[in-house]
Amino acid sequence: MTTTLNINGKAVSVQAAADTPLLWVLRDELLLTGTKYGCGIAQCGACTVLADGQPIRSCSTPIAALASAKITTIESLGGSSPLQVAWVANDVPQCGYCQSGQLMSATALLAQTPKPTDEQIDAAMSGNICRCGTYQRIKAAIKEASGQTHPKPDMAKSAAKV
Amino acid sequence: MNSFFKTPVLPVPTRRQALGIGATLAGGALLIGCSPNALGKMMSLGAKHDFDAFGPFIKVAADGTVTVVSKHIEFGQGNHAGLAAIAAEEMDADWDKLKVEQAPANAGAYANLGMGVQGTGGSSAISNSWMQLRNAGAAARAMFVQAAATTWGVPAKDISVKDGVVSHVASGKQAHFGELVAAAAKVAPPQKPALKDPKSFTLIGTDRVRRKDSAAKSTGTARFTQDVHLPHMLTAMVAHPPRFGATVASFDASAARKVPGVVDVFQIATGVAVVADNTWAARKGRDAVVVKWDETKAEKRGSDQLRAEFTALAAGKAPADAKLAWKPFDSKGDASMAAGGTAAVETTYDFPYLAHASMEPLDCVAIVDGHSAKLIHGSQIPTVDQLNTAKIVGALPGAIEVETLFAGGSFGRRANFQSDYAAECVHIAKHVGKGRPVKLVWTREDDMAAGYYRPLVHHAVRVTLDKDGFPAAWRQRVVTQSIMKGSPTGMPKFDDTAVEGAKGSPYLKATPIVDAQVILPDAGVPVLWWRSVGATHTAFVMEHTIDQLAKKAGKDPVAYRRVLYAKAGADRRLAVLNLAADKAGWDKPAPAGWTRGVAVHESFGSVVAHVAEVKLVNGEPRVGRVVVAIDCGTAIAPDQVAAQMEGGTCYGLSAALFGKITLKDGQVQERNFDGYRVLRHNEAPTVETYILPSSKPPSGVGEPGVPGIAPAVANALLAMGQPPTTSLPFVKTWGLAALS
Ligand code: FES
Ligand code: FES
Numbered sequence: 001m002t003t004t005l006n007i008n009g010k011a012v013s014v015q016a017a018a019d020t021p022l023l024w025v026l027r028d029e030l031l032l033t034g035t036k037y038g039c040g041i042a043q044c045g046a047c048t049v050l051a052d053g054q055p056i057r058s059c060s061t062p063i064a065a066l067a068s069a070k071i072t073t074i075e076s077l078g079g080s081s082p083l084q085v086a087w088v089a090n091d092v093p094q095c096g097y098c099q100s101g102q103l104m105s106a107t108a109l110l111a112q113t114p115k116p117t118d119e120q121i122d123a124a125m126s127g128n129i130c131r132c133g134t135y136q137r138i139k140a141a142i143k144e145a146s147g148q149t150h151p152k153p154d155m156a157k158s159a160a161k162v
Numbered sequence: 163m164n165s166f167f168k169t170p171v172l173p174v175p176t177r178r179q180a181l182g183i184g185a186t187l188a189g190g191a192l193l194i195g196c197s198p199n200a201l202g203k204m205m206s207l208g209a210k211h212d213f214d215a216f217g218p219f220i221k222v223a224a225d226g227t228v229t230v231v232s233k234h235i236e237f238g239q240g241n242h243a244g245l246a247a248i249a250a251e252e253m254d255a256d257w258d259k260l261k262v263e264q265a266p267a268n269a270g271a272y273a274n275l276g277m278g279v280q281g282t283g284g285s286s287a288i289s290n291s292w293m294q295l296r297n298a299g300a301a302a303r304a305m306f307v308q309a310a311a312t313t314w315g316v317p318a319k320d321i322s323v324k325d326g327v328v329s330h331v332a333s334g335k336q337a338h339f340g341e342l343v344a345a346a347a348k349v350a351p352p353q354k355p356a357l358k359d360p361k362s363f364t365l366i367g368t369d370r371v372r373r374k375d376s377a378a379k380s381t382g383t384a385r386f387t388q389d390v391h392l393p394h395m396l397t398a399m400v401a402h403p404p405r406f407g408a409t410v411a412s413f414d415a416s417a418a419r420k421v422p423g424v425v426d427v428f429q430i431a432t433g434v435a436v437v438a439d440n441t442w443a444a445r446k447g448r449d450a451v452v453v454k455w456d457e458t459k460a461e462k463r464g465s466d467q468l469r470a471e472f473t474a475l476a477a478g479k480a481p482a483d484a485k486l487a488w489k490p491f492d493s494k495g496d497a498s499m500a501a502g503g504t505a506a507v508e509t510t511y512d513f514p515y516l517a518h519a520s521m522e523p524l525d526c527v528a529i530v531d532g533h534s535a536k537l538i539h540g541s542q543i544p545t546v547d548q549l550n551t552a553k554i555v556g557a558l559p560g561a562i563e564v565e566t567l568f569a570g571g572s573f574g575r576r577a578n579f580q581s582d583y584a585a586e587c588v589h590i591a592k593h594v595g596k597g598r599p600v601k602l603v604w605t606r607e608d609d610m611a612a613g614y615y616r617p618l619v620h621h622a623v624r625v626t627l628d629k630d631g632f633p634a635a636w637r638q639r640v641v642t643q644s645i646m647k648g649s650p651t652g653m654p655k656f657d658d659t660a661v662e663g664a665k666g667s668p669y670l671k672a673t674p675i676v677d678a679q680v681i682l683p684d685a686g687v688p689v690l691w692w693r694s695v696g697a698t699h700t701a702f703v704m705e706h707t708i709d710q711l712a713k714k715a716g717k718d719p720v721a722y723r724r725v726l727y728a729k730a731g732a733d734r735r736l737a738v739l740n741l742a743a744d745k746a747g748w749d750k751p752a753p754a755g756w757t758r759g760v761a762v763h764e765s766f767g768s769v770v771a772h773v774a775e776v777k778l779v780n781g782e783p784r785v786g787r788v789v790v791a792i793d794c795g796t797a798i799a800p801d802q803v804a805a806q807m808e809g810g811t812c813y814g815l816s817a818a819l820f821g822k823i824t825l826k827d828g829q830v831q832e833r834n835f836d837g838y839r840v841l842r843h844n845e846a847p848t849v850e851t852y853i854l855p856s857s858k859p860p861s862g863v864g865e866p867g868v869p870g871i872a873p874a875v876a877n878a879l880l881a882m883g884q885p886p887t888t889s890l891p892f893v894k895t896w897g898l899a900a901l902s
Contacts (some may be wrong), residue, residue: 017422020442028397028440033389034382036570037441038521039606043835046521074382086382091372091801094238094809097386097521097570098377099372122844129835131521131571132238135846137805 003063007032007147018064022056025063027074034074038129044161045128046102052055055108057127074100083107086141094132106142115146125160127137163713173501176302208277209381215347216305218271219298220249221263226326226340228255230295233265233280234287235542237520237576239864240373240802241287245295247371247798248288249391252358255339256326256363262374265662267544267564268830279425281543283577283691285766285862288798291860296383300355302346309345310337325876351423360796360857371799375568384568387525387539388603395599396437397424398590399608403433405828405830406613406686407459410434410453427451429573430589431581437594439547441603461686462828465618468685469512472620472641473697475681476510478583486640488679489656491665495675500637503626506714507707510624512889513699514822516616516692517838522570524589524607531597533557537584540569550581554588574691575614579648580689582614587685607833616692617643618685619699621664623707625673631715632725635675636665644682657682659691661867665701668730669708687825694868701763701869702818702876702890709759709877710886719760719877720748734769734793735762737854742771742791745852755785757879765860768794772811772870774847774880782893783846783875790867792851793857804851810867811849816841818872820891839893 002014005022014161015047021040025047026032035058038046040057042057049058051069083106086092093099109116109124114136116124121139130138143150216222221229229436230246242262250257265280272280275290287527303323310328311318321330329336331785339346344443362455363652365371378384380782403409413434415427429437434451436445463471475481491749526539527552541547544564552559559660569576578584594600604612619642628634646657679707692698712722720743727736739762743749752758763770797803799894820839824831832838876887 012261016442024419024440024442028391028442031391032382036386036521037523037603039607039835041834044521044606068383072540077381079377079381081841084377084380088376091375091376091805093376093379094805095521095571096238096375096384096568099379100382102474103380120700125843127842129840129842131519131573131813131816131840133816133841133846134805134810135841135843136808138843152266 003067005063005066005070005071006069008073011037014063016063020027022049022058022063022066022071026058031162032075035140036080036097036100038098038101043129044082044098045105046098048104048128050104050108053108053111075086075104077123081111083141086145090137090141090144092134092137092141094134097128098128098130098132102130102138106138106145110146114149116142121122166693169300190347192768193821203777204357206417216349218265218268218353220253220302220753222339222343224340224343226256226343227261228253228339229261229263229328231263231265233274233291234282235264235540235566235569235572235671236375237540237542239287240799240805241282241864242375243373243802244288244798245291246374247365247788248295249299250293251365252296253303254323254325255299256424257370257858259326260374264566265542267548267562267566269545269560271672273545279543280545281577283542283574284835285768285864285866287864288860289767289862297355298359300357303350304355305349305354306339308349309464310335313345313547319703325688328711329670331580333424347542350847366798367796367800369801372801373712384851385569386522386568387527387601388522388570388651390538390567390601392527392599392874394567395592395601397441398435398437398438398600398602399444399551399605400430400432400586400590400602400871401434401448401451401453402608402659403455403457403460403614403737404690405455405457405462408455408457408460412454412458414452417452417564418447421447423447426594429527430593432586432589435590435593437590437600444603445605453858459602460828463596463685463825465515465823465825466578468511468753468825469620472618472683473510474513475620475683476620476639476871480680481683483683486683487682489682490677490679491656491661491867492670492676492678495635495671499675500635500677501622501631505624505633506627506679507719508624509622509710509886509888511621511699511703513616513702514824514890515687516698516817516821517610517823517832518571518573518575518692519610519835520569520571520575520840521762521842522571523606524575524583524604524612525602527599527601528584528587529597529599530555530588530589530591533587534561535563535591536563536864537588538565539567540572540576540582541566542572542583543578546579547584550585553690555587573693578614578690582612593825606690606835610833610838613688613828614690615687616698617645617685621699621701621703623709625707627711627715631717632701632729633669636670636673636678640664640677640678640680642680642682643685643687644689645689645695648688659696661700663763664704665731667700667704668735669726669834671732672726672729674782686828693810694865696765697813697865697869699763699816701761702873705761705763705870706880706887709873709880713880719881723760723762735764736771738762738771738791738793741852742789743852745791745850746773746789748773757878758765759876759881761873761877763866763869765862765866765869768863768866770807770866772874774835774871774874774878776882777838778874783819783879784845785871785875788847788849788871788874790849790851792863792866793854793856793859794863794873795856796868797853800853802852804837806863807851808849811871812841812846814868815847815875818875818890819845822891
């Protein structure tokens, strides 16, 4: 069947069963592969996109539920958003597989809470697993992108020179 | 890792190896086995090597851009940055513009010098490449210098190179690599290129060595196997047996075939495959297949039963299998004395099966056309994947093309002797045939239930103390499954992976009487290396035992270790211990509410000390500040060393706190992140990394950050007055366990 979705500001028609999770429409139909599959049961956050600004798990949201929502994916961030700049500046990614989801959750966080505390970051981000353990750099990058200072004990500046 | 993944030796490459003229030709030969018509444009190897004069590791484009070819997969470790920096340093290339590219499979050009096959593991990417890439970079630099000298008619010795620009100061002449590349390519590579004095390094060891892939990985554009879409590609999923060793008796595909988008359903060796037009159809189709399983040969024991059997063996029960025997891994003095006297510590330790649970569930793309095949995936041992694929399609291994992509983690899981998931994909693609691409997708549940776990392990330890409170006699029994049993080179005489870290421990060296043995019973549960391998349990046993002994002796754990390291001549341990203790403020009280624990372990040539600050929150250990000190020889990319200490600490802590795979009557219980709990943002520590200055060759960093955190936490709990930790994970009642 045909469903019309609003993705990254564009109306797109997709041919897919109504129960198809948004994730597979994004990845397989629209080839927006920045959004990742990690668990399929709303546990890991790798598939996070925004629906009307709110983070949702696209693996567990059928397209039928999204006909009137404005959906934004990692591809819409453009690469020079403050969060992405901070991500690169801090060399946040390791394997990188979780990072699209992390960035979308962080984007939603900053839209709502421009200067989040550590606790607010934990609360907003704990649905996003990173098996590589980039958590402290994610926190640092969110702080940096939101114009807050943060300690950088992890960085090589302190590491190399003992 | 021994044998297959033995410690890298560092031969000085011969001219052909270092510069790879012959190897490039060998790379070209890979094309011969494939059918270009069917595989068409996907043959990335069809591209001509324009600048192969610089060997298999370095390409220089006409605009002067230098590309370093990595023979190692990048799945988070940051090795691409380090490998590129080694070559760039000797070449004096422009680091900011330099690119990194993944090598194709080619055992001749790209073997891991410590393995003999092309592969990434044992934290050896940097260490085995160190001299190889220095030589490659230095040779390329010399060729550019000679080209400039000839072109300008000036002596080569007066020419300097900086950031990819070749200069002759006296004449004011200068040119970038691109302008000289045609001439440089014609220069005969030097037999023995002059290497820099490490004191004059300007890139290696600096903060300038940063990841090259952060932008791609922060925009969703980095390409993983999951992201591969090719014309006419089918997506496959497989119904796997519920128990290890079960096979298909019969199946009913009628419902599956009715799912729109399902193209075919057929039996393969590992189950029933469904191929479909897209992932969701494959998933629905796979879930609709009804399979009757033949479980006559299946492993039906649960993990509790296996643990009980392991425990009985350690306690002295004769093995049921007569061929099974205890093997000593350390023995000194009169063994009977190790069983006598008054034990200061007499305890057992139990470690569960662990899933790697990489963020990207296992996946592979295969294209099979008659006897030719191409694999596209995060291949950790490409030449083994070639070999296993070649067997399935009936080809010469070198004729199998492998395109290695980024992988969303691996932690050892993609380094599989049987190429399990890749071979499964090849079987499916062979059935589909005609060069039609097939992407095999495992769901998280498929991935987690498929085995190849960190083995179940049981240790029994008994230690007596001398009058000064230091170990007098040490008895240890280790029971676990052998990882090396599946090695293509056959089971080694002694499987080091089971005991590495206990074997070679300075504590055993400092103890006059030692009786340490291992036994490796079989079980039907497939096991594999899991980030840091044997050290995942030996570090815990040795380090937590030491703190219990120190406590018995009434001594401070750091001071106690210092004496033992002095006795054993373990200077590197002593140095990282002192550095970590100093940076953590060991001599001062911990912040209110927190208790410190320490652990020191050596693995993959590097020595790491962890000092962790721990408190209990609702009965669960919570780790705050962690100070890590590491001696990894020359740190090529200090910030990536720090990143690996952060990541390794989180990975080790996740398993220590929550990780366990439970089998009930042979069936895996934890199948997704709702049952297999992993560390999340709110539970993550803050890791501070301090690197010991060193002029030694580089050693591992991908794994050595893992082993120490679990015992550091256990030691903090002990210092808090909690009982010794005798089994992991720390948090036992969560998820499934809490429900039952
Ligand atoms: S894939 Fe959707 S939350 Fe994990
Ligand atoms: S960077 Fe690998 S899972 Fe987060």
